[in-house]
Amino acid sequence: MDARQNTQVHGERGGQARGALGRYGETLAARRLTQSGMTVLARNWRCGRTGEIDIVARDGDALVVCEVKTRRADSFQHPMAAITPAKASxxxxxxxxxxxxxxxxxxxxxxxxLVGVLLPRRGAPVVEHVRGVA
Known part of the structure; x- marks a missing residue:
């Protein structure tokens, strides 16, 4: 196996780990939204090549499009810093x-x-829900 193949294999594993981390965070986020009285209508709704909505929910008579960001506690960026103007658009x-x-x-x-999920090395995940971020 040459160096390029080795890098690719490690990259795929990293992608799988990030995918599992994201799915776990989305499950925690959906649970938090449901506990706060919302109804989850869809998870991971894809719109062709345009993108994906992590969670679509109903909050009373409002539709809520929810972005979920999950980070480990040792990550450089806090999950709540994830909504850039481009992402909001x-x-x-x-x-x-x-x-x-x-x-x-x-x-x-x-x-x-936005629901930010922070996973500490020890202890329970911290789930923060911020309404109306964009």
Whole structure:
């Protein structure tokens, strides 16, 4: 195996680990949203090549598009720093596509939330839900 092949194998393992970490965080986020009275309508809703909404939920008469970011405690960036202007714009576009495919805007409008999941080396995960980030 040459160096390039070795790098590729390690990269795939890293991607699998990140995928598992992300799925775990999304499960914790969905649980938190449900515990706060929301109804989860979809998880990992894909819109072709445009992107994916991690969680689509209903909060009363509002539709909530929820971005979930999961980080280990030793990570450089806190999960709540994840919503850049470009990311917010993409999420708004995805929310519009969801509404087109699922019957239009609800009476309570659309909100974009962020759930940050921080996984410490020891102890329980810290799940933080911020409403209306974009």
């Amino acid at each position: 993409r999420l708004r576009g995805l929310a519009e596509r969801w509404l087109q495919e699922h019957g239009g805007a609800p009476p309570g409008g659309v909100r974009i939330d």
